[in-house]
Amino acid sequence: MSIASRRHYGLKQAPRAWYERLTQFLVDNNYTRGSVDKTLFIKRDNDELFIAQIYVDDIVFGSTNNTKVQQFVDVMSLEFEMSLVGERYFLGLQIRQMHDGIFITQAKYAKNLVKKFGLEKAKHCDTPMSTTLKLSKDASVGLCARYQADPKESHLSSVKRIIRYVNGTSNYGIWYSFDTNASLVGFSDADWAGNCDDRKSTSGGCFFLGNNLVSWFCKKQNSISLSTAEAEYIAAGSGCTQLLWMKQMLVDYGFNQGTLTLFVIT
Template identity: 50%
Template sequence: MVQHFIQQMQSEFEMSLIGELTYFLGLLVKQMKDTIFMSQGKYVKNIVKKFGMDNGGHKRTPAVTHLKLTNDESGISVDQSMYRSMIGSLLYLTASSENSELMGYCDAGWAGSADDRKRTSGGCSFLGNNLASWFNKKQNCVSLPTAKAEYIAAGTCCSQLVWMKQMLKEYNVEQDVLTLYCDNLSAINISKNPIQ
């Protein structure tokens, strides 16, 4: 039966048999008597080496948490293709999760921009355990109460989740419930009020 399948495939496609599968699309495949073991360890080592981080030390938090960033007019531009390649490699690495639940997290910071003291909104969306999108930007409007700033951040994140839900629907991946996590009780109460 296997030989018949091989002959059919070779008659339709140009192919050759090079033996047992061991490595495919970043997955190391080890076939045993009763199981197949797959690992992305080799892929991880390759991307760490590719981006020059193989001699780097390990940090629990890669940046200080209390630092306020400001505009650096004389700074060196970031290589966008290198940055996108890094992010793409990491997204491919984490795209092997079975869970496909869509959820988001949002937050707002008080006067987060040190240059003009505007509030900043931030959020991220996960598809299962995988980070699918994220944002961090200054809010367009000035809002004094914290609840309003948090509500604006939640609205932005919610819009992103609804858009992602629609995109997934086009790929026949249905999302029954969208979960959005917000750490401000007043913003949560505003969102529950149908009059607002």
């Protein structure tokens, strides 16, 4: 996998113009546009697959054939001004490929974060947040971010705990095994009335392709649930929406799914 970038500055419409220009170039070169994600472009040659994903003015691309990757780089370099970012580091990620899978971690980024706040020697925490403490406007990273406009001492203490947790888990990562299957399955859960300020619940979910974790979410629900069953139902609905979207995405990659399974944790 490689990252290519072509920067545009100045006009606000420049990224759109760049996207349209790049899209037309890829389509003219026999790339097929994704049916669900319109920033995904796929090219098949017999059993070989090439994928290019556009993120505003960046491109992430890869292939089952390394020769195809180099050919893509050569063609794109002739048509556009491009700069390649290393294959092993992207957005703080370290990617290690082994004979039986791929291990992805953010160890370098995590250690720099801990060092920035001078907590290298602080005692490690087993969890990012206390299981008993409930934050509120006057008293997980996403939870603390809700109060960043007017933080209190309790919020600062919680953020420090998160960093101490990061310090103890900086070498943790995600393992993607080659020995797996293409069955898509999801899990959903809800924290009923977990917010002390508005009594709203939080939906959570994670999704596996075979043995490998490929997506997850954690989001506060828009409405107030009157029971744990209602909160779980809303979370399950969000999980089903994500599963259906992923099912449609996998069709573009050549993987067809049958009946999908969502496990609701109660």
